[in-house]
Amino acid sequence: MTSSFSSRVAKIILYAVIVVTFVGPFWATLVTAFSGVSLKPGQLTLIPQSPTLENFRIAIFQMKVWQYLLNSTIVVIFGTILQVSVSALAAYALARKKFRGAAVVSLFILCTLMLPEEVIAIPLYLVMQKEIPILGMSIYNTYLAMILPVVGWAFSIFMLTEFMRAVPMELEEAARIDGANEWQVFVNVILPLVRPALGTVTIFGFIMIWDQYLLPLIAVNDKDLMTLPVALGSLRVDDTITPNILTAATLVAMAPSVIVYLALQRQFNRGIMAGAVKG
Template identity: 55%
Template structure:
């Protein structure tokens, strides 16, 4: 019997077929996981030459992390956690609220609003840099200067078109009969949103949670516009500063890079079940 595999191979019995599959799968693992393993091993190893990274450490040490701590990497890491925590919370609140209005309510100009939201995904960060810096320096209506504060890095990421798109498309698939039944029981819009619609959107929340976390965590342009001194740097911005410092060794950069990588991996592992459920739910509904 022949079974088609995901890589397009035909699964045949026999030692030759098993050997070929083992070689191919091993090569794929080395290609995709090799750089990550080299980063992990080299961060705990004495490294003097950036071209001498290895998967087999000769001696394990924490000197790279001690040197990174002396370079205030923990401060940059804390700033990143504050920005990603506040930004992700604000982004989820804005996304679910906007998606509920767009997906479950009918009002004049809804298509235009949705089109304007999608149009923001077509604008690169470089085009928005100057207007954004001017707005943050003097926020309209309240006239507050957010430049030089972590709040200035949190507010702009509070609304993301991708998260609104994912949530609105997911909410459209929820049967209206559930909402109508809740209204017959005397529930209002807020109660329906909180007790009926939102619990059914947990898979979508996992999807926007992972993508939102990664998007905010990897922000470089926004902290570059807002931060006015090194104490306000986030970790991605600090990596640039450390790289340009000739007194910083390669080991310190590797340790800081590992600290910058781990939160994204842990976030994916934490929301993995909801993320996969969100993808499979979208595939079934589509």
Template identity: 50%
Template sequence: MTGPRKTRGRAEALDTALGLGTLGSPLAKVGRFVLYAALVFVFAGPLLALLVSSFSRVTDPTSLTLIPTELTLDNFRAAFKRDVLLYLMNSFLVVGGGLLLQIAVSVSAAYALARKKFPGLRLVFLLILSTMMLPEEVLAIPLSLVLSDLNLVGSLFGMIVPVGAWAFSILVMAEFMKEIPLELEEAARLDGAGDFRIFWSVVLPLCKPALGVIGIFGFTMIWDQYLLPLLVATDSQQFTLPLALRTLRSDEEVGIGVLLAASLLAMLPSVLAFIAMQRQFMRGLTSGAIKG
């Protein structure tokens, strides 16, 4: 009985939040359906239009439609001839290496900040937090000089290293690790476990929800990078897909259909990443409220 009651409670809470809890007449149900359909159309309509139009013959950017007509793969063939697959591969290499580095740095720094006590701890937190207040444009010139000194300009590594440390991921992991009971760590120390064993076998497995959160946000942040590839890339063969989209947009020989096809390829990885990690993502978002 617990499962049905819990499900019913969630449905009632949703109806109450939408102001529909007291509407039970047939007319109210029709109104509810219309409201939900309108919300789906507003939020999903542009994405569906992008999906349908990328497989259609589109000559006017104002004539996008949700109804598929004259389906074709010509847009994708033309996009592939414009090296979109190369740009897509570059994006995957950057996001793969950058995300792995970012997660490694985030969990290591968060463990030190959350489970260790040392002088200047609050100052370190403040410095990490302050990096989130600086826009990318302010850091562009110093970052380009540092990358040039390290001989990382003109290399995909120059796009991976700067995203290896992100304050958001560090703070999320640190706050989550603070909620892990100290008794678990003390019990592991009594069994003879060291810091690394405690971190790897006790703390990290309990942080899967937080890893899902920083994984999705980190993937999206790195995937959507435009300024960093613009600073690092010295040749079109080093472009990532977001940077290549701007080049395709400025090319008068490229039709709107080709641009839509490339945009669809740029959007799909983020959607698939969220679908793959949505369970951990939702658990990570709700764990703080449940503990509170």
């Protein structure tokens, strides 16, 4: 009886520690952002006091977070669309087509996962500075500099490849006999059947691009083009900005990821599950 009671108490304490560890920081951010009591830099509060939306108003309008939010939105929308499109096309070729050097191509794509971002940062910066011959301009300090490097992502290519491999060959053959060309097979037969995987790579791609810090940092130096994570970094070191405003801006930055996750949650879970079973 005593032993059972003490083990229950130990469990509760353990759970409490885990909850405080994980939920604590988020709670502190939430409470601070809505708190009307101005805090000193480096401080956070855990107790809700004088709730207000003023911090959000200051963050969004005075600190121009709306501008950074817009930049992030432009980068993430075009980046995700291009990334998913390119990944789906690449996966289709790798999964369904036999061509010389397919294994080497796969290996090269895999290799890109092994390179840390920091390793390619300087070469990428130098490439961005180069002038594009026909256009007579470089992509440095444009949205393109933040979008193009994230278009090819090995993770989504491999995930979609595995899903597309699992689509029975007879369906593709039936479509060809029905008169479908390559593009029609891809759009009408293969893509609808890998929709759960498309949902998953869209969420992962969205979060990956939204959270990009190093790439936008080196790709642009114009403050008006900064994305939210970079802007938050620069706001953090500004002593004139209170933690209340900074946390409010942080919550604004988090919101889109949470919304996208919730919107595509079902697809996401199905994709993850199916991926686990199909290996």
